Amino acid sequence: MPHANAPLSPTGRLRLARCVVEDGWPLRRAAERFSVSVTTARRWAERYRAQGRAGMVERSSRPATCPHRTSRHRERRVVGLRVKRRWGPARIAYHLGMPPSTVHKILTRYQCLRLSWTDPATGAPVRAQRRKVRHYEHEAPGELxxxxxxxxxxxxxxxxxxxxxxxxxxxxxxxxxxxxxxxxxxxxxxxxxxxxxxxxxxxxxxxxxxxxxxxxxxxxxxxxxxxxxxxxxxxxxxxxxxxxxxxxxxxxxxxxxxxxxxxxxxxxxxxxxxxxxxxxxxxxxxxxxxxxxxxxxxxxxxxxxxxxxxxxxxxxxxxxxxxxx
The missing domain is CATH 3.30.420.10 (Ribonuclease H-like superfamily/Ribonuclease H)
Structure with missing residues (x-):
């Protein structure tokens, strides 16, 4: 769904593309008429030539490939440590040499519950959630x-x-x-x-x-x-x-x-x-x-x-x- 300030809806894109492809308008004239840049006018015209009316909808911004994505084997190690040892994201990350944020995303992707939402003995989900306690720490050893x-x-x-x-x-x-x-x-x-x-x-x-x-x-x-x-x-x-x-x-x-x-x-x-x-x-x-x-x-x-x-x-x-x- 386009954002509120988008100059073109799918219908507007179709009109722009038809002006360029079917009616032969120059890209600059079409861009000025529909209040968009020449680059935008060229993009929708090319999609119309290649896909027709179906090419006027939004595409996902997700990349087709991600060469730096965590391997499936490493993801299984993360989930395995969570299930067998009941470790949190930070401890799993330090053990495997990974950023805690990456481990947290993996656990979320595999729909692993928070440890505070599970029973410590059985790992079964529970309704009660433990309240977070504010963390504090003294600056030097021996102060407390x-x-x-x-x-x-x-x-x-x-x-x-x-x-x-x-x-x-x-x-x-x-x-x-x-x-x-x-x-x-x-x-x-x-x-x-x-x-x-x-x-x-x-x-x-x-x-x-x-x-x-x-x-x-x-x-x-x-x-x-x-x-x-x-x-x-x-x-x-x-x-x-x-x-x-x-x-x-x-x-x-x-x-x-x-x-x-x-x-x-x-x-x-x-x-x-x-x-x-x-x-x-x-x-x-x-x-x-x-x-x-x-x-x-x-x-x-x-x-x-x-x-x-x-x-x-x-x-x-x-x-x-x-x-x-």
């Missing part, structure tokens, strides 16, 4: 460190439901009562560098000792922590934890019932569950615990972070030891 505790059930002796199915997995769990890990995590706001430990409880003494080791880890990487953000748990409001922070570290608390305030460590918790705790069907808890240091090293040194435009936390902390391992 997010601290949190993630509770994780241990695998029972003989394996859990991922190995043996729900029924036997429940029987093994009920017979042995494996208990829980309390995973203490500390994530730097700027670099996303993470320090984590599997500990038996969340008492104030345990949390205080964890922070002392986490602070030493950040200091060894050349990061001076000046502010710590935690939730309102009793272990973090204790005198022991306050003494462990010291006078040089300012302690901030999240808003009650608002885990989004501590979003970076909450996102690390989710990554930890997806890429370590539930990534494989472990045969025992010892096997899963043994895989934890490898996951943490991969996260800090090699895993591309979408918020860092494909860089790893180690890329933002040049003094981090073992970066090239």
């Amino acid at each position: 460190v997010h601290v949190d505790i993630k509770k994780l059930g241990r695998i029972p002796d003989g394996g859990g439901h991922k190995v043996h199915g729900r029924q036997r997995g429940k029987r093994n769990s009920g017979a042995t009562r494996p208990g829980y890990w309390h995973i203490h995590n500390a994530v730097d706001d700027h670099s996303r560098l993470a320090y984590s430990e599997l500990l038996p409880d969340e008492r104030q003494e345990t949390a205080s000792a964890f922070w002392a080791r986490a602070n030493a880890y950040f200091a060894a990487a050349g990061i001076t922590v000046t502010r710590v953000l935690t939730d309102n748990g009793s272990c973090y409001r204790s005198r022991a934890f306050n003494e462990a922070l010291g006078e040089d570290v300012k302690h901030k608390f999240t808003r009650p019932y608002r885990p989004q305030t501590n979003g970076k460590v909450e996102r690390f918790n989710r990554t930890m569950l997806e890429e370590w705790a539930y990534a494989h069907a472990y045969g025992s808890e010892a096997e899963r615990v043994a895989a934890f240091p490898e996951f943490l090293h991969h996260y800090n040194h090699h895993r591309g972070h979408t918020a860092l435009k494909g860089s790893s936390p180690a890329d933002r902390v040049p003094n981090l030891s073992g970066q090239n391992i």
